[in-house]
Amino acid sequence: MLFRQLFDAETSTYTYLLADEATREAALIDPVLEQVERDLKLVSELGLKLVLVLETHVHADHITGAGVLREKTGATVVASGQGAPCVDRKVVHGDVVRLGGLEVKVLETPGHTDDSLSFLCEGRLFTGDALLIRATGRTDFQNGDPGQLYDSITGHLFTLPDETGVYPGHDYAGHAMSTIGEEKRHNPRLAGKSRDAFITFMKNRQIPPPKRLDVAVPANRACGRVVEPPQAQA
Amino acid sequence: MLFRQLFDAETSTYTYLLADEATREAALIDPVLEQVERDLKLVSELGLKLVLVLETHVHADHITGAGVLREKTGATVVASGQGAPCVDRKVVHGDVVRLGGLEVKVLETPGHTDDSLSFLCEGRLFTGDALLIRATGRTDFQNGDPGQLYDSITGHLFTLPDETGVYPGHDYAGHAMSTIGEEKRHNPRLAGKSRDAFITFMKNRQIPPPKRLDVAVPANRACGRVVEPPQAQA
Numbered sequence: 001m002l003f004r005q006l007f008d009a010e011t012s013t014y015t016y017l018l019a020d021e022a023t024r025e026a027a028l029i030d031p032v033l034e035q036v037e038r039d040l041k042l043v044s045e046l047g048l049k050l051v052l053v054l055e056t057h058v059h060a061d062h063i064t065g066a067g068v069l070r071e072k073t074g075a076t077v078v079a080s081g082q083g084a085p086c087v088d089r090k091v092v093h094g095d096v097v098r099l100g101g102l103e104v105k106v107l108e109t110p111g112h113t114d115d116s117l118s119f120l121c122e123g124r125l126f127t128g129d130a131l132l133i134r135a136t137g138r139t140d141f142q143n144g145d146p147g148q149l150y151d152s153i154t155g156h157l158f159t160l161p162d163e164t165g166v167y168p169g170h171d172y173a174g175h176a177m178s179t180i181g182e183e184k185r186h187n188p189r190l191a192g193k194s195r196d197a198f199i200t201f202m203k204n205r206q207i208p209p210p211k212r213l214d215v216a217v218p219a220n221r222a223c224g225r226v227v228e229p230p231q232a233q234a
Numbered sequence: 235m236l237f238r239q240l241f242d243a244e245t246s247t248y249t250y251l252l253a254d255e256a257t258r259e260a261a262l263i264d265p266v267l268e269q270v271e272r273d274l275k276l277v278s279e280l281g282l283k284l285v286l287v288l289e290t291h292v293h294a295d296h297i298t299g300a301g302v303l304r305e306k307t308g309a310t311v312v313a314s315g316q317g318a319p320c321v322d323r324k325v326v327h328g329d330v331v332r333l334g335g336l337e338v339k340v341l342e343t344p345g346h347t348d349d350s351l352s353f354l355c356e357g358r359l360f361t362g363d364a365l366l367i368r369a370t371g372r373t374d375f376q377n378g379d380p381g382q383l384y385d386s387i388t389g390h391l392f393t394l395p396d397e398t399g400v401y402p403g404h405d406y407a408g409h410a411m412s413t414i415g416e417e418k419r420h421n422p423r424l425a426g427k428s429r430d431a432f433i434t435f436m437k438n439r440q441i442p443p444p445k446r447l448d449v450a451v452p453a454n455r456a457c458g459r460v461v462e463p464p465q466a467q468a
Binding site for chain 1: 238239240241242243246249269272276279280407408409410411416419420
């Protein structure tokens with residue numbers, strides 16, 4: 001498998017490029033609108049054909065490049081049926097998405113948002129904003145639910161082999177990847193913490209909403225077609 | 235080999251952690267002073283012992299963590315003899331630095347600076363600021379020389395197998411790695427460009443000096459002991 005990690009510094013978002021080296025079919029996971037030209041240039045230079053865009057969830061902190069990529073390449077946009085109406089293929093837990101000879105397994109991991117998916121391919125787990133490195137996604141909007149997030153991580157992710165690579169949707173400290181074993185042992189919100197302790201911690205956090213929430217969520221429900229923010233009420 | 239890529243967003247600097255999974259001996263390549271605590275925490279959480287700090291060159295854009303890491307762990311600081319006087323082990327082209335059962339091969343790749351090294355370990359090439367992704371290091375200070383940089387890259391790096399992974403000291407576009415084959419084909423400064431064309435391009439660039447040049451270079455010659463900048467002349 002050809003694999004690349006890409007970063008959008010403005011929003012600290014990771015995008016991932018996966019490809020079957022034999023068939024040259026490629027997928028992008030969580031592309032960022034402002035980076036579409038960079039990503040397409042890389043796909044072209046590597047001699048690949050973009051056939052899939054996989055979205056882990058409807059993002060609140062950046063606008064997806066999925067819709068523009070679909071227009072430019074004909075790629076199929078894949079995501080949960082619980083999220084954006086604009087997607088082409090709505091998947092559920094246990095589905096397998098084929099990328100040439102590769103298999104991408106879909107895991108439903110709600111809790112950050114109700115539509116959050118993780119994707120597993122060749123020992124690499126793409127966790128979106130469910131499991132982050134030594135952290136987790138927040139749970140205070142978009143139908144987030146800390147108890148559900150705890151169950152998703154402990155039930156569906158921490159049951160994978162310890163050596164599984166963890167590739168998150170964001171990192172703010174300069175880490176690129178982790179492993180399931182590492183997060184089980186060292187994630188301060190989860191290691192040795194009960195479900196109740198996790199819920200209490202998440203509910204007590206006092207953090208401002210994402211700066212672009214009002215723009216990003218409606219835009220991402222349209223696969224990145226930018227929608228004007230609602231007028232502020234007088 | 236255990237491998238991790240780490241990023242300092244303030245200076246867009248990549249630091250690399252390599253370790254022998256059997257002996258747990260670890261090396262950091264180009265650590266950043268402000269990230270020492272992050273890096274030591276990761277080393278500890280992974281059950282590693284830091285024994286080496288490898289510096290690709292005397293940096294002008296950030297201050298190295300090498301000296302502080304040496305004080306805290308007893309690690310040996312390895313670099314070119316052409317650069318910082320503070321290093322413990324001065325290496326030359328063709329030297330092999332052992333890290334447990336791993337071998338790190340030293341390549342002298344001057345041109346960005348006169349002390350620039352690249353390190354090759356298990357198919358991964360750490361190029362410092364000699365070869366960047368679709369770019370190269372600048373050559374306009376610290377005895378930089380565009381002809382020498384062209385010769386270093388084409389003579390010592392582009393002669394490695396095409397599939398060799400390229401891990402640079404910086405990236406400003408969100409790319410994490412490349413390969414020798416990719417850079418031979420797609421690096422706009424080098425692909426199909428003559429030595430003279432490269433020299434002309436590099437000499438005609440009009441870019442401001444690094445913001446922290448006056449602080450970083452003297453500090454890095456002391457392995458990161460911060461030295462006050464010289465007083466501005468009246």
